[in-house]
Amino acid sequence: MTGVAVLAMALAAGGPASAQVWRSDQGDGTYRNPLLFADYPDPDIIRVGSDYYFVTTTFANAPGLTLLHSKDLVNWRLFSHVVPRLDDRPDYRLDNGKDAYRRGLFAASLRYHDGTFYVAVTPVGQNTRIYRSRDPRGPWVMNELDREAFDPGLFIEPDGTAYIATAIGSDGTIRLLKLDPGLRRVVDDRKVHYNAGAEGSKIIRRGQYYYLFNAIPRRLGLTVSRAHSLYGPWETRPQVDDRSGGHQGALVDTADGKWVGFVMLDAGSIGRTTNLSPVFWQDDWPVWGTPDAPGRVPERAAKPIAGFPFAEPATSDDFSSAKLGQQWQWNHNPDDTRWSLTQRPGFLRLRPTRADGLWRARNTLTQKAQGPRSRAEVKLDISGIAAGDRCGFGTFGQYSATLAVSRDDRGAARLAMDVIESTETGPVVKDRAPPIAFAGSTLWIGLDLDFTTDQGRLSYSRDGKRWVAAGGAFPLAFAWRTGTFQGQQMVLSCYNAKPGNGYLDIDRFTLRAAR
Template identity: 35%
Template sequence: MEIKHIFILFLLLLPNKVSAQSWTADNGNGTYTNPLFYDECSDPDIIRVGEYFYMTGTTMHSMPGLAIYRSRDLVNWYFLTYVFESLELGPEFRLENGMEEYGQGIWAPCLRYHDGHFYIFSNVNNHGLQVFIAANPLGPWEHKQIGGKTYDLSVLFDDDGKIYAVYGYDTVNLVEIEPDFSGFVEGSRRTIIRGGNAMSEGHHFYKIGGKYFIFSANYSPIGRMQCARADNICGPYETRVVSTKETLGTQRGYRVNDGIMWQPDMPKPGEKFNVWKPLEWDYKAAPLHQGGIVELPNGEWWGFSMLDFRSVGRTTCLSPITWVDGWPYFGLPGNLGRTPRTWYKPNVGIDVEPHAPFVRSDSFDGKSLNPIWQWNHEPNNRKWELAKGVLRLHTMPAAHFMWARNTLTQRGIGPESQVTVTLDASHLKNGDIAGLALLNLPYAWIGVVHTGQKQTLRWYDMYKNDTIDIPLSQSKVWLRAFGNFDQDIACLSYSFDGKHFKQLGDSILMPYQLKTFQGTRYALFAYNAEGREGGFADFDNFKLDEPLADRSQNIPIGQIIRLTNYGSGKRVWANPRGMLCSAAIGSKPYDTSDCLFRVHDRGNGRVALEAMNGTGFITVVGAGLAADVRLVKQESEACLFMWQDMLRGQCMLLSMKTQRYIGLDARTDEPYSADWPGTTPNRRDGTVLCWEVVTKI
């Protein structure tokens, strides 16, 4: 498959053009935009203790593991700590003896608080259920092994003092845990929901108002979230679909060896990868799934779940919860089951300044690494150090990059990001390789190879099994990686002076795959390819930039804009007869004031759009199937829309009257209506609009 250049390379070559601001979901105007983080935070679990919310998620083979976050408003999160530095469960966690733990380790943790203590439960494949216990979320955390097999479990401390867990795939099983966490109560295992009830995996278990609720992800037929409810913990349970089809306009990305979760052997350089291109209408695993709910101090409920964001991996999203007939639906009263991309922040009674959870750049001048870093498997702490303001990685033998120990990683962050690092390779020895990598399968890297008395700058792409070598006349080089995580494409470049960068090789594919079960990561590595311990590599001034993180100008407040329907390619037309219609290319109103609108700020992310031809404001005049959109002279509450920032000059308009989106059926060219539940993965259903500012009328 040929990979085309589909992003602008000048962003790579001109570092002064990118912003240093990091993504935060908080828009600073009383609203937030999903995802909460634009980097991987899969299998989230959230609880509230007093005025604070706490969250953790899957960390798999990455160490340290089990990150704990804290928030006051569910939108802005602070990183608190990692629960452990290492698990020490065997050589596979250390990449020893030809063994590895890619895609294994900590899966789908369950976070709970009971009787003054925090608990995190997680099943580690082949090692059984683990529990971590602390009186303070900052630690220390006590680690106990419970054993057994409890896949994707959720735990409930019931009112009678007993501790229950639900778990399983397809069927939902219940088991009681011994109060001292020494094991499971003998004879307590039972199946409470059998297959065929659309309950699948990723369970979240609650007791609310005396009733038992279980949330579960289901991948058939299209991917959705189910909720089961019962008066008795053992059932019988009835179920409802509480979220479905919500992709927030995100297509499933490139996939590798789809359907093969674990390969028996690690792929070697030169092996062929089967790649599946994105499917425009594929809902299979992309929609919001595997989530739960949490209650605010004021009694409101909010939902959280994960969403596959292509090569970034699985992100965490926040949803308002609407209770209907005792069932908690994700979404708004007028649009049950669908989640807005942008909505009001939860009402917690305080103002929280927008902030990101991590500092991603690192000068390596401190006594410890910034907490954004995680090692690929457990590190050998005798073979790395922070010394004289650099990160020093000593080389150890490895067959190829995926077996390299002490590889230091951080999650790739979207929509786009660029990292630059300085490498001093003067202390490498024969057989040593060190550099900057895109940790994925297939992987790619750029670095320095030391063979004999010669050093070479090398670019390698595992997918194509392609190598480019450049002779080196100096040991100090600047390495750079740029990733467009919404398009699954990256590129690698180098510089000899830190100012002028040159790209090596072609664009690099970043597919999502189920071997590492993570999104693409930036990685610093050093290893010896000839089976010995060698020298060392010094890394300095790691800098990460995010070109699209600053979204403050993404609502063109006070400006005149032209809107084009992304699905039909036709302009939005304020028909003088008072209807909002489409204008075809070449038609009379196409480039006139009939297709221009001024954006008025109405606070809290809401806007009103006034047609520049004098016909009035875009207004919703009906409801339900008759939610017509007209142009009305007198502004009213029906003119208010929540601007949905879809990035890159795209938006949706969420009617505050119907709580649905304006859109049209491009196949019939009917006028716009405001009864569309949301967009499709490819955004071409008629609800997504492209906007551009018009400076001259």
């Protein structure tokens, strides 16, 4: 990025544009993969009557453990979050220089029995928790077991006897933990199987067999083992590999007796997406795909359940509600004294948290980026920004690109774009554009993300119609060792290296497919 490229772009104003970026449901009785072109990793999907529920990993974002709902396994809406706030540990609050990126809540297991929903999850470095609720909207109550079960796969027999399958430490040794009738303590723990490289265990039962699914990342993808007893002996077969579908998944049945497979795919900078596949049976073994193309997750297939209209998770927001929309999450537990939807109705107000950079800033409001190509626009009132504040909009992940507003001691505003790369030694500045003087109180910021080329661009406008590029293209990437272990996120942020009394007012956020 050399200097600030000034380029007039004729783009439509923000406004209430359609949020539809990707449509899995093709409207002709078929669907295409992925179900959602966004980062919904570690899926577990269950059926309760004619309703389907999908739990997904959220790491340190709060609220945590997102639930989605569908009537046909193809069209999904955001439904609830299981965990309003993570435990009050320093790293979940970004205290004392500590953070919980790449940690927190992941690979949860969702089950339903006798009127109650259960979620088993193991926070990184802590014991396994069992959340339960009669209503999937919550509230959920939690009890903690006395041990850490990696990627816990909860299974409940018709008589209520509950088990957790876990591949301890991802080394392939699969143990079965039997729980007491209240699912509050482990009453038996024994090794039942070995499957080299296994993790993400999930158990279902069909007829006379139990089926144990395991992810084998970067090698076989997904395997299935079957046995007449949960304690084995188990025999194992491959299912799909990373090239033909993905890994970490299982099966869910439909009310009319069909079975459908779901699996997670490592999809590059967008993150990890979920694919859906028809399944047929041969000699009591599940086979993904169709008899004409077995062992592969199809790019397109017939919808497993017909008759339901298109639906999608919420994205755009005019902040007219007194409660944040379910599409939003904070990067860690928020400081609730530093944000408000009621101080100025119709606006989200962010007050700066104390931090020396975006990576350490609390109250960064995140939303999943959408592929394959999308454009987000935010309309901001910057009149409340004070000296030292740095407030703006951009991306967050392995590369975090932000266009932010700041003021000098004389009150003059300027826009500055920088790109931060997350490395093993911490965040470093990869690129920084010269600041741009800006007069006025209303600012639009545009963000274009292209996951077909792994590039993003930021722009700004004074009227939401005539746009000026802020710097050049920046990279989009996914990295589990140094990034957030999530796909690219769109973020609104506001921080200051010193205590400050300024604020940023966000009028609206709009997402649509890129033109």
